[in-house]
């Protein structure tokens with residue numbers, strides 16, 4: 001099974017508004033062109049799709065993602081308006097987890113706290129996640145917006161998931177979980193934690209070099225993550241960049 005994770009598009013309502021000096025619409029169009037050429041079976045969009053939670057941004061995002069051949073499943077970030085996003089994206093983890101059963105069980109869950117930059121899982125979300133992971137002999141992948149664990153970049157680690165211990169308690173009851181994917185950090189991250197692999201995704205508009213106290217622009221530009229998942233739990237992953 002071939003997956004792509006696209007994250008942190010930060011598309012604003014006004015078409016001429018930039019994000020950290022870059023054009024978010026142009027960045028996403030370039031990234032999605034590379035995604036389409038890679039021919040995934042599924043696209044995961046892990047939040048901060050919008051910069052301002054506006055209807056105009058979601059109308060453009062839904063139309064742009066809608067041109068992909070593959071279905072898109074999403075979860076909101078701290079910049080998103082979850083309710084509005086769910087009206088434009090039919091599969092959005094706004095109220096409860098989104099679950100897909102293929103070679104792997106894939107679960108997207110919301111971690112954003114209204115009005116705050118950092119994230120937190122509510123007891124209801126944790127119960128939903130646990131239910132979504134139950135009764136499956138398949139390897140599983142969980143995707144959320146916020147990084148559950150520090151990635152080594154103080155500017156964004158201030159705003160990570162506030163209750164990783166509650167998340168880890170759920171994961172410990174479901175040893176079939178192999179991968180945890182997140183956005184929010186605007187950089188490629190890979191780490192081993194709690195007996196599994198954690199992966200942070202670059203942004204489709206602007207990224208930071210890793211390990212910096214402040215956001216430090218990465219000249220490599222917009223990117224996303226590809227994943228190949230085998231039924232026996234083996235996976236491969238890497239970063240996909242537009243070529244033009």
Ligand SMILES: [Fe+2]
Nearest residue numbers: 048077078184
């Ligand atoms: Fe974010």
